[in-house]
Amino acid sequence: MTKKEKIPFKDWPTKKKILVILAMSLAFLLIAVIILVGSYLIYVVTQYYRIADKQDLTPTITKGKDSQTKDAKTITSSQELSIISYNIGFGAYDPDYSFFMDTGKMKDGRVITGVHSKAVSYTNCLKNTNGALEVVASYDPDFQIIQEVDTVADRSYHINQYEAFQKKFPNNDSVFANNFHTALLLYPFNEPIGTTNSGLATLSKYSMISSMRRSYPLSDSFPDKFFDLDRCFSVTRYTLSNNKELIIGNSHMSAYDKGGVIRKQQLEFLVTFLKEEQDKGNYVIVGGDFNHDIADSVGKFPSQEERPDWVASFNADELPSGYQIAADKSYTVATCRAAEMPYKKGENYEVVIDGFLCSANVNIKEVKNIDTHYLYSDHNPVLFKFSLAI
16 A cells, blocks of 8 residues: 655645635634733733732821911810712713613613713813812812722823812812722723722811721622722821820722622721720711611612612611711712613612711711712712711
8 A cells, every 4th residue: 555645735726725724824813812811811910919908098298388287186076077978980970971880670670781981081081070079169178088089090081080189179188098900901892991090088177197098808709809999998097185086087888799798898897997996085987988878768769770789788786886877868869879871860779878987976967968960970979067075
């Protein structure tokens, strides 16, 4: 039997040569894609880290002959103070905006999913940022705690919103706690998030003594951990005339937590902190976006949506004895609207998830949800007036 002679490639039939070339090209393309995807995943994983607990923050202190920052030791028991909490939604959420991670179900059975992962344009983001600034400035609060404030982020077109607050309130001390930092995220594919640095801004007419970032317990599940915020609260301290401390906490708790396991751990972590400071005799106010219904407001606002999964109830019984919830229970204005679709009054689900927790030595004077009609964010700000039992 003679060995079959090997036919040179150049002598192959044209159709066969084309098929082989196509097969090899596809193989090389597949290998290239695998290498690129693998390299990107390695990049994302190596860039990922969680910020350690008890990180000291450096406040920007207003100094010099033009400084108007006050010494907290001048605060008296009869003095009424004010604080505003406002989640500005990185300047993206005007009434026409919907967020890609949010999904809801209408009462007629329709399932609605949001669209965007970033602000729709630079101009729109700047408009919303400036609008939020003007709302806060119109109330001239003694303290501000602001959430979802971007410093350098593709999603907000590199508008430094923390710097914008500092410039708007040049006579306030300020401090920033990072709670969202990402590598270059190419998801969602139609509108990639890109890189993000965002967090919590605290501003004050009173001189800050120190500030610290406290890290909430977080999920390490894959791949959610790469898209979830590095949830935390900041703790800013002021010395009073009785040598006790006024503590202003700025908090943003988890929203996307199926089963509520992480949110329960976060609440337990916060409660431990509240108890420790109460035992020292300090004056404690922790406010912000709790992502829990803190005003028993479920079902209190007209809506065509079913209750979303992210609307968790706040268990006041878990708070240390003596602590109070300072929340607007008039049920005339909510603080957050569902963002899986553009806002239309009476259709989106609304709830009160923004407010304050305060120790017994803080006297609650007034709590008011400010109706902005969600012009600049998916949240409405909350104004809290109080005094201290010094």
